[in-house]
Amino acid sequence: MTGPLDVAAVKKDFPVLAQQVHGHRLVYLDSAASSQHPQSVLDAMDDYYATTHANVHRGVYSLAEEADRRYEAARLAVGRFIGAPQPQEEVVFVKNATEAINMVAATWGRANLHPGDAVLLTDMEHHANLVPWLMLAEERDLELRWVGLGDDYRLDLDDLDRLLDGVKLVACTTMSNVLGTVTPFAAIAAAAHDAGAVVVADGAQSVPHLATDVGALGCDFLAFSAHKMLGPTGIGVLWGKAELLEAMPPFLGGGGMIRDVRRDGFSPNVLPWKFEAGTPPIAEAVGLAAAVHYLEAIGMDRVHGHELSLLAYAQRILAERFGDDLHVFGPEGTEDRGGVLSLAYRDVHPHDLSQVLDQAGVCVRAGHHCAKPLMRRLGVPATARASLYLYNEESDVDALADALESAGRLFG
Amino acid sequence: MMTGLEDLYREIILDHYRSPRNRGELPEPPAHRTEGFNPLCGDEVVVYVLVDAGTVADIRIAGQGCSISQSSASLMSAAVKGKSVEQVRDLIRTFKSMMSIHEARLEEGDGEDGAPGEPVDLDSLGELAALQGVVKFPVRIKCATLSWNTLAQALDELETAGVS
Incomplete structure (x- = not known):
């Protein structure tokens, strides 16, 4: 198959994504830890x-x-x-x-x-x-x-x-x-x-x-x-x-x-x-x-292509909205890159970020991601990590950015 | 602020997070140094405690962590300074029972109506009572108790060493 992924159709295949969390649409950005399941599975x-x-x-x-x-x-x-x-x-x-x-x-x-x-x-x-x-x-x-x-x-x-x-x-x-x-x-x-x-x-x-x-x-x-x-x-x-x-x-x-x-x-x-x-x-x-x-x-090339276009969108939106307040631990651009965004936002601790994001229905992982030698190399105890998959779309990235802004206000 | 979060991030907690009290180190000896880790998130706290004639004469907190672990450590340091070791141990017990209410409910499989454990005298906790909202966020309880467990360990080590 060719052409872009029909994310709206894909999302319908994943029953878990239809739910609300704290009154917000569930925005699942933790697939690098564990992904969700289509109805067929x-x-x-x-x-x-x-x-x-x-x-x-x-x-x-x-x-x-x-x-x-x-x-x-x-x-x-x-x-x-x-x-x-x-x-x-x-x-x-x-x-x-x-x-x-x-x-x-x-x-x-x-x-x-x-x-x-x-x-x-x-x-x-x-x-x-x-x-x-x-x-x-x-x-x-x-x-x-x-x-x-x-x-x-x-x-x-x-x-x-x-x-x-x-x-x-x-x-x-x-x-x-x-x-x-x-x-x-x-x-x-x-x-x-x-x-x-x-x-x-x-x-x-x-x-x-x-x-x-x-x-x-x-x-x-x-x-x-x-x-x-x-x-x-x-x-x-x-x-x-x-x-x-x-x-x-x-x-x-x-x-x-x-x-x-x-x-x-x-x-x-x-x-x-x-x-x-x-x-x-x-x-x-x-x-x-x-x-x-x-x-x-769906085709793995389309899955990866979708994730890369979403990654590029996230890199652009986060840079536009947060500038130097937000750092992404990972290569710039999309070359030799997957849809993982490890974030540091000002000096807000990743656990606090993740907690505030959860109130907006946004699921990210906070912690050392079972890679402590790497965290030592990066010089941080933890990061907040948003990870993308085939069921994510630009509105999920927007929800992430909105929730980050709330966290900034709270801890500002 | 978004719904629910105000229970967790009370103003007094944010104040202690932004301006932590008793931050730093104490020379050892005479102070005693104990490290505590939360392996889940990588937070670490270092407690320096100076016990003199059965009293916590001074305390300093080092390490890094989230707003809950840092503010809890700061509030703890302010609450225990100048108290007798016995009073501090009582306070640790009271604080930890406030933090264990939700855990007891979870084990009963009843999030709303489960009977709490020992009633906790919140008045005796003073400013520390601001941390009671943490029990609504079970994964954060370990953040709040990290410095308290580390202080308890420090007092145990001193007792073993015959200092207090």
Whole structure:
């Protein structure tokens, strides 16, 4: 499909957006934390529970076969969405992006990283792509190296070759949840591979907003969560190259992940079930597939194009109305940028801003956004973050600006 | 001002936020220094307390935070200075029970008619009673109690050290 997004039509698909908060229309600007759900996702999950539910992989009756079919169809839909060459083997359902990265650290990491080995991270990472590596570094006495942040809110890659020298693993976000910066991931991954490193992509922020192709990204692993891409909570995805997943030890032990269990040991199941111990989130997988279908029907290029035009509008309006009183922590313009606006408004604390905005029905997130090293680098304890998605429109940005003005009056 | 917010942002709270009392540091020793963090929002408060002969002889507040945490710390510092450690502990208890009313209601699953816990003598709180509106905004309660918990911790540490 081409042409601009019909936001009015999109909004009608999201029942939650029809409500009033404190007497105002709900203005949801917190999709970077968690997105809302179109009716089709809710219907798909309802229909699954109303007509189909049974446990997967073991039933020899029609109901269970249909549950199995919907669960595995979801895997294929997700694989197609991210350009996975072998979706049936390479798409592992997990709880969320956090669990996906923890799985890589606990399995690939423990099998391949040894005392003195170097891991390269960046100053832009979310705690989900930091703490698993900090934990492993402590356990294995690893050397951690850091790609710094430039004053333009982009990664400072001047020293990349030196930083990559001898590195075993690179873990990097594809898009900052605080700054909205889209990282030059493919270039980093290519350089990392030249240096012999394995590359983990934290795609939690980019997969919901940008067309994704794991081949083009050049990553070895990609982690993301369903609940940031119109899907339900409780399910996320680890995509990994089949040969790496094959060689990794299992993560959680239990039913479903084994081929055989004896008193003296077990042999793991084949991919991807080797990494899916216990009853998986079946209805959530069905909901995620419906979210993927919804996004595909609109087209990711249109989703991203809409967000960028809204971002440009927000940058212009906020600059016009607030000038130097308002600072946006993030690259200027829309190049290599997603629809995330981390704001500092005069010296009003982000919590106070968010509280005043809530009274106008405007939802933004205040805090450190699970990126404390980045906040330290920015020199602030917290920001107020407004994030855009396909259901937002210019009037939402106007409501944000109006509410900011109220906050200015209150704390002025 | 928008509806509801006037309960949270009383004029006295905004005044203490804009002009915080007892802001700064005290030399340690003889003062005792304790840090408190709100991991949810990254706010931090540093309480310097000087206890002399069982009395909070001086107190200073450092750190950074939102209007609620900063004004609560400022109001606290003004309220406890010159009081005996015992009186300060009573005040901490009274203040925290004022802040816990809403939490008790939440657990009963009843936002409107739930019976409050221990009745709180608001008169005994003086200016601090201005913070009672915070309980209508549950996520902000931790902002209001941060400095009080930190002061309580400081007094505990001093007691353990045998100072008070």
